[in-house]
Amino acid sequence: MPDVNITVDGKKLAVPAGTLLIEACKSVGIEVPSFCYYPGLSLQGACRMCLVKIEKMPKLQTACTTVVTEGMVVSTEIDEVRQARKAMLELLLANHPLDCPVCDAGGECELQDMTFSYGAAESKLIDIKNHKDEQQWSPVVYFDRPRCIMCYRCVRICGEGMDVWALGTANRGSAQLIMPNHSDYLECEECGMCIDICPVGALTSGAYRYKTRPWEMKHVGTVCTHCADGCKTTLGVRRSPTGMQIVRGDNRDKSGINGDFLCIKGRYAFDFASHDHRIQQPLIRREGRHVPASYDQAYEHIALRLKEIREQHGGHAIGVIGSTRTSNEESYLLQKFARLLLGTNNIDHHRTADFPSFAGALARKKDATASMRDVFNAPAILLIGNDPTEQHPLLAWQIRNNVRLHRARLYVVNSSPIKLRRQAASFTQIPAGSEPQLAAFLAGDDSAANALASGEITREALAALRDKLRGEPNLIIIFGSELRGSSIDSLVRFGAAISGAKFVCLGDYANSRGAADMGLYPDLLPGYVPVGSGARFHEEWGAPVPTEPGMNLLQMVDAAKAGRLKALYIVGANPVARYNLDPFALSKTFIVAHDMFLTETALLAEVILPAANAYEKSGTFTNTCGDLQLLKKAGDITTVKSDFEMLLRVADRLGFDLRQLVPFRQAERADLGQSRGAQSGEADRHAIWLEAHGLEPKLSPFDPIAMLDEIQRLVPGYDVSRVELLAGNDQHTSIEAGVASSIASQPELILPANDTLFTSGTLGRYSRTLNSVIENPRRAPADKADREVVV
Amino acid sequence: MADLVSHPDEVKVVSRRFGQGAANLDRYLELDGYKAVQKALSIGPDAVINEMKASNLRGRGGAGFPTGMKWSFVPKQAPKPKYVLCNGDESEPGTCKDRLILEHDPHSVIEGVVVAGIAVGSHTGYIYIRGEYRYLSEIMQKALADAYARGFLGKNIFGSGYDFDVYWHGGAGAYEVGEESALMESLEGKRGVPRIRPPFPAVVGLWGGPTVINNVETLASVPHIMLGGGEWYASLGTPKNGGTRLFCLSGHVAKPGVYELPLGYNLKKMIFEVGGGIRDGNKLKAVTPGGSSTPVLKADECDVGMDFDQLMKAGSMLGSGGVVVLDDTTCMVKYLQRIMMFYQHESCGWCIPCREGTDWLKKTLNRFHAGGGVEKDIGNIQYLAENMLGRTFCPLGDAAAMPAISIVKKYRNEFEDHLNGRPCPLEAKALEAVPA
Amino acid sequence: MRFSDSFESRFTSMLGHYPTKRSVLVPTLLYMQDELGYLTDEAIRDIAQRLELTELEVRNVISYYSMLTTRPRGKYNVQVCRNISCMLCGADDVIAHLKKRLGIAHKGTTADGMFSFEEVECIGACSWAPAMQVNYDFHEKLTPENAEKVLDEYRRKGSQ
Numbered sequence A: 001m002p003d004v005n006i007t008v009d010g011k012k013l014a015v016p017a018g019t020l021l022i023e024a025c026k027s028v029g030i031e032v033p034s035f036c037y038y039p040g041l042s043l044q045g046a047c048r049m050c051l052v053k054i055e056k057m058p059k060l061q062t063a064c065t066t067v068v069t070e071g072m073v074v075s076t077e078i079d080e081v082r083q084a085r086k087a088m089l090e091l092l093l094a095n096h097p098l099d100c101p102v103c104d105a106g107g108e109c110e111l112q113d114m115t116f117s118y119g120a121a122e123s124k125l126i127d128i129k130n131h132k133d134e135q136q137w138s139p140v141v142y143f144d145r146p147r148c149i150m151c152y153r154c155v156r157i158c159g160e161g162m163d164v165w166a167l168g169t170a171n172r173g174s175a176q177l178i179m180p181n182h183s184d185y186l187e188c189e190e191c192g193m194c195i196d197i198c199p200v201g202a203l204t205s206g207a208y209r210y211k212t213r214p215w216e217m218k219h220v221g222t223v224c225t226h227c228a229d230g231c232k233t234t235l236g237v238r239r240s241p242t243g244m245q246i247v248r249g250d251n252r253d254k255s256g257i258n259g260d261f262l263c264i265k266g267r268y269a270f271d272f273a274s275h276d277h278r279i280q281q282p283l284i285r286r287e288g289r290h291v292p293a294s295y296d297q298a299y300e301h302i303a304l305r306l307k308e309i310r311e312q313h314g315g316h317a318i319g320v321i322g323s324t325r326t327s328n329e330e331s332y333l334l335q336k337f338a339r340l341l342l343g344t345n346n347i348d349h350h351r352t353a354d355f356p357s358f359a360g361a362l363a364r365k366k367d368a369t370a371s372m373r374d375v376f377n378a379p380a381i382l383l384i385g386n387d388p389t390e391q392h393p394l395l396a397w398q399i400r401n402n403v404r405l406h407r408a409r410l411y412v413v414n415s416s417p418i419k420l421r422r423q424a425a426s427f428t429q430i431p432a433g434s435e436p437q438l439a440a441f442l443a444g445d446d447s448a449a450n451a452l453a454s455g456e457i458t459r460e461a462l463a464a465l466r467d468k469l470r471g472e473p474n475l476i477i478i479f480g481s482e483l484r485g486s487s488i489d490s491l492v493r494f495g496a497a498i499s500g501a502k503f504v505c506l507g508d509y510a511n512s513r514g515a516a517d518m519g520l521y522p523d524l525l526p527g528y529v530p531v532g533s534g535a536r537f538h539e540e541w542g543a544p545v546p547t548e549p550g551m552n553l554l555q556m557v558d559a560a561k562a563g564r565l566k567a568l569y570i571v572g573a574n575p576v577a578r579y580n581l582d583p584f585a586l587s588k589t590f591i592v593a594h595d596m597f598l599t600e601t602a603l604l605a606e607v608i609l610p611a612a613n614a615y616e617k618s619g620t621f622t623n624t625c626g627d628l629q630l631l632k633k634a635g636d637i638t639t640v641k642s643d644f645e646m647l648l649r650v651a652d653r654l655g656f657d658l659r660q661l662v663p664f665r666q667a668e669r670a671d672l673g674q675s676r677g678a679q680s681g682e683a684d685r686h687a688i689w690l691e692a693h694g695l696e697p698k699l700s701p702f703d704p705i706a707m708l709d710e711i712q713r714l715v716p717g718y719d720v721s722r723v724e725l726l727a728g729n730d731q732h733t734s735i736e737a738g739v740a741s742s743i744a745s746q747p748e749l750i751l752p753a754n755d756t757l758f759t760s761g762t763l764g765r766y767s768r769t770l771n772s773v774i775e776n777p778r779r780a781p782a783d784k785a786d787r788e789v790v791v
Numbered sequence B: 001m002a003d004l005v006s007h008p009d010e011v012k013v014v015s016r017r018f019g020q021g022a023a024n025l026d027r028y029l030e031l032d033g034y035k036a037v038q039k040a041l042s043i044g045p046d047a048v049i050n051e052m053k054a055s056n057l058r059g060r061g062g063a064g065f066p067t068g069m070k071w072s073f074v075p076k077q078a079p080k081p082k083y084v085l086c087n088g089d090e091s092e093p094g095t096c097k098d099r100l101i102l103e104h105d106p107h108s109v110i111e112g113v114v115v116a117g118i119a120v121g122s123h124t125g126y127i128y129i130r131g132e133y134r135y136l137s138e139i140m141q142k143a144l145a146d147a148y149a150r151g152f153l154g155k156n157i158f159g160s161g162y163d164f165d166v167y168w169h170g171g172a173g174a175y176e177v178g179e180e181s182a183l184m185e186s187l188e189g190k191r192g193v194p195r196i197r198p199p200f201p202a203v204v205g206l207w208g209g210p211t212v213i214n215n216v217e218t219l220a221s222v223p224h225i226m227l228g229g230g231e232w233y234a235s236l237g238t239p240k241n242g243g244t245r246l247f248c249l250s251g252h253v254a255k256p257g258v259y260e261l262p263l264g265y266n267l268k269k270m271i272f273e274v275g276g277g278i279r280d281g282n283k284l285k286a287v288t289p290g291g292s293s294t295p296v297l298k299a300d301e302c303d304v305g306m307d308f309d310q311l312m313k314a315g316s317m318l319g320s321g322g323v324v325v326l327d328d329t330t331c332m333v334k335y336l337q338r339i340m341m342f343y344q345h346e347s348c349g350w351c352i353p354c355r356e357g358t359d360w361l362k363k364t365l366n367r368f369h370a371g372g373g374v375e376k377d378i379g380n381i382q383y384l385a386e387n388m389l390g391r392t393f394c395p396l397g398d399a400a401a402m403p404a405i406s407i408v409k410k411y412r413n414e415f416e417d418h419l420n421g422r423p424c425p426l427e428a429k430a431l432e433a434v435p436a
Numbered sequence C: 001m002r003f004s005d006s007f008e009s010r011f012t013s014m015l016g017h018y019p020t021k022r023s024v025l026v027p028t029l030l031y032m033q034d035e036l037g038y039l040t041d042e043a044i045r046d047i048a049q050r051l052e053l054t055e056l057e058v059r060n061v062i063s064y065y066s067m068l069t070t071r072p073r074g075k076y077n078v079q080v081c082r083n084i085s086c087m088l089c090g091a092d093d094v095i096a097h098l099k100k101r102l103g104i105a106h107k108g109t110t111a112d113g114m115f116s117f118e119e120v121e122c123i124g125a126c127s128w129a130p131a132m133q134v135n136y137d138f139h140e141k142l143t144p145e146n147a148e149k150v151l152d153e154y155r156r157k158g159s160q
């Protein structure tokens, strides 16, 4: 469409036809005040703050509902307009309590800001304001009616954005108010989107209420540590007796892959970090009981036992289990530690998706994976399996809003009527467990339709669906862990015939993709390079590493049971609970665990090291789409340490040259300093130790960025812009294994987390917020299973 | 139910069949019923619209928009079905005329809807009647059923091959729902919150389809225009203000009632001759000429012709035809207070200036009239009303602001008297009756 | 829920009058209320189900319309107009008198459940003011005295 020429405050500009006047003004830096207008949500014209003068129109017009037309001449700063804005604010303040000093939104309130700009603070009203007491609607959401300015943002974000429709407008006139779905309480996804979008302090969160004031916090932008979608989140931190405490989570920085979005976990479930049960010092088991020890004692103890076992039984008697929630640098370091230092390929992690098969199927295909941003912009999406609304909240948001705002066509194939079917152009329900047949059918195997067709889903319907999909260029194909091994191959073959098709393989937990990419496999080095063909790694590492595949997680457990596995080094994982292991199977094994809590697994350990979580360290995470993002240290507990540091300290005790593990002297790339020094807090904390060891504080082995250097050099697909990454932007990596296409994967080892919106593996168990929602007596039991709202 | 009145100056067009049992279909047919539809079918849409334009009929719902022109805005081709919507939400204080039409001549409304449908190429019409008018809903439901039974509605009406359905719809208590876009929301089963315009209903209306919305009286006039011709109708009124309209005389007149008079009829004459003058021999003080939302005229401003243009020139509006007459015993502060109480009660609450403005004004006026006023209130009332005017989401805000501005301006002295001789100097017992 | 046959047949035929189900909501709620006296939680659930709406949506609509209520009311709901035409013709006296006689305030209900009282806005009887509706029936040209007689009549009818 051709551009339209308009004049605003004397400035001439050309904007695309169809642009709203308010956006046109914004594009030349003219800020028209608004409350009810919110980009991406339906138009309201309700607050009348955006009134402007348009030539030839007798009345002032709302810039938020006016579409530009050729030759339009607009004034936004004339007296008439300023007067209207001032009056609008005066009217708003008529019934608004002026309790800014105690309001949670004080300092971040759009009404406060505007009142300041237009000088409407002096109240003309001498009558009594309408009052109503504050209500608690849910464990998360509180509502203070008098503060509400009726902008309807909350109603729209919940309905249009979240597809939950839990908020409505009740009564009329000055008695009008926002009402939750059960009249006086709320039962919903508890995402807090409504709270975040509220321009004033009418909706507040249970997590943050009256805890602090915005200006007393430091804000750190990092990545959510819960699901695998990797939302950018801004954590508000404040000094506490033990370091820095996280008091708030939000996404005031809307530049992330999640835009406006955060789910309950990203927004409120940071509270596990300050749970009372947090382990705050090393523990060593003596006479059957875990007793506190110093770090030195713990490192010494571990080093002694590991050295002894390695010398007596060899590296293959030692196993290592990594984490889906540690940083890429830590996972990379861990596998290097296992292979290079312990001399074993016995390394694995809790696998939630078949990333190796995915990598194998995509070998040598360029740009075949979709980023989280792509999911919001693709013209068409095919979703097979999974229930993103529960398991991938951000992905579900991207899909929903792509359909809503860009009219993307969504095709859903699932064994259950998942909620995203409501956005789907086509929903195909297939028998549970028949997803592999679907992949085969799509790839051209017509006989596979036998297992799929039933009832309304006829063979013809399936064939029509396949034809339709083949005619969808730039289709994004998203699949859950129902598809593994050769099924992924089939699906990729199907996609190969569609121009521009891209894929997303859905795993669970914040860095499960990173764990896979970083080679926490007994048979694969980082980047899905088979252990037998890792020349580039061997060269860089400068020492021989075992080239025979090691034992996988279950094999290690069996070996332990049989007495062959003498030691197990577990970092941030709870295999005992996840795989429902018999604790006695590990009773003869020397176990070291890095953890935050005394989990079922940690309880079996002889030495427990108190670990920092992802909110308390720097590094990088890779989300399930392959988007790489920077973690920034926000919280801090002075007595716990990052897994990175602890591993290195153990390596040091084992007598290993740290330079071989972390190339901190070889850094080839400039990191512009953001990740070091004061910014990350690392240099300060380690300065003393570093000096004692004759090391230069600025380039320390504890700086994970040095490890990132090596990752970027050696791991295929990770060669992304460092500058962008350090600036806090997401960078899409690619899986281009560049190796033999048949990677031996073990589909039977895949165990999806099956988390819901309110659970998050072991972490979730320690979140007060999540528990309060699950245990909320007002939440109907039946609805716990299916929180759907009928539309 | 309601009494009928008459006066020799009346020119009976829409009230022609009042009191003649025309709600009965046979009786209606005897009185030229359903001939207009047949004529419209035979002359075709363009000719119907031309006739309507020639009639100079202007909407009787309040805004006075030329009906023929409104119909001509409906696109000929539309991807979605087109609709005709009859506005029978009649709630503007002072207005009680649609009620008589619906009671005495329901088929004329149906006929008007069908003619409008033929003119714009629609096949479905709805007649929305306010919830309080239950007996009229019953009359209308029966009239529709009778018309269907004769084949006047439904498939192939009058053997023309043209299909047209008309359905009844009912409200449940909301003045704002009379505003055309809120009316559509209400009909779609939602809260009566108006829609953003543009797009206007003629282009995007009910369920997204082009929709013609007209008042009951407007549509009831249509069959007469079809049969008598546009020129004849136009000749009854004044230039650009065709025909007659039902004026609802109420308040302090000796003979209140609904009278059908030609547009342009002199207001003074209406009060003193048709209405029999001021009751109890009192003196005329002021008139609200077109429903509570129109600016009041002082006694000396009443020598004016009652049509849209002349009243506009006189600083008021013809509005909905509700002529409320006030004698010199009336306290204007209380009058405004009562008006404001109404608009505060009826504001849908969607936009800030209307929701907060009416609430603030009501509170101020309640207090002021009760004797708690202060000097700055007077200016404040004016300030608030002026800042609502033209800035609200729909015209309800204007409706509340206009009487306020005019009353404060024209009767400022009475406000000042309240400050001095508190409480209300005209009415000692005013306080008692002010509800919460 | 069970409603009268005439309710059900009207409901069914009305569903056919519109392209969307929810369009029948407003008039249907009023008819439901006529049968039940007020809109009960059960009725709200019922209509939400019938029209595939959430209860929240139904409640939001109910609370918008002044004739709809979710609280029980007396057998006869006395609604006296307080708007301008009626006020000018003495509505305040009628209101004060009836309130006193019934012993209840605005929106109150008598102890015996016979009457509720409400001041309402213009009911379209301005030329016959002052006016009131008792349930749906109009009573016009009221004075305190004749209004009281009207209520006596209802009381008699209601206690038979």
Ligand SMILES: Cc1cc2nc3c(=O)[nH]c(=O)nc-3n(C[C@H](O)[C@H](O)[C@H](O)COP(=O)(O)O)c2cc1C
Pocket: B058, B059, B060, B061, B062, B063, B064, B065, B067, B087, B088, B089, B090, B091, B092, B175, B176, B177, B178, B179, B180, B181, B213, B214, B215, B216, B218, B219, B394, B395, B396, B399
């Ligand atoms: C607040 C408000 C209330 C209204 N109420 C009514 C009403 O009750 N009946 C009516 O016919 N028009 C009413 N109108 C006018 C309608 O919006 C619309 O202009 C009218 O129905 C169009 O019909 P007409 O052109 O035949 O007058 C109202 C307008 C506003 C702003």
Ligand code: SF4
Pocket: A141, A157, A158, A159, A162, A164, A165, A166, A167, A186, A187, A188, A189, A190, A191, A192, A193, A194, A195
């Ligand atoms: S927390 Fe989320 S789901 Fe719940 S009401 Fe707010 S926006 Fe809706």
Ligand code: SF4
Pocket: A147, A148, A149, A150, A151, A152, A153, A154, A155, A178, A194, A197, A198, A199, A200, A202, A203
């Ligand atoms: S609660 Fe907040 S977001 Fe919702 S309408 Fe009120 S001010 Fe707007």
Ligand code: SF4
Pocket: A224, A225, A226, A227, A228, A229, A230, A231, A258, A262, A263, A264, A265, A266, A267, A392, A393, A394, A395
């Ligand atoms: S969607 Fe996932 S990454 Fe985003 S906030 Fe929720 S749990 Fe965190």
Ligand code: FES
Pocket: A033, A034, A035, A036, A037, A044, A045, A046, A047, A048, A049, A050, A051, A062, A063, A064, A065
């Ligand atoms: S921002 Fe335009 S009306 Fe609210």
Ligand code: FES
Pocket: B093, B094, B095, C081, C082, C083, C084, C085, C086, C087, C121, C122, C123, C124, C125, C126, C129, C131
């Ligand atoms: S003002 Fe009372 S009925 Fe109209």
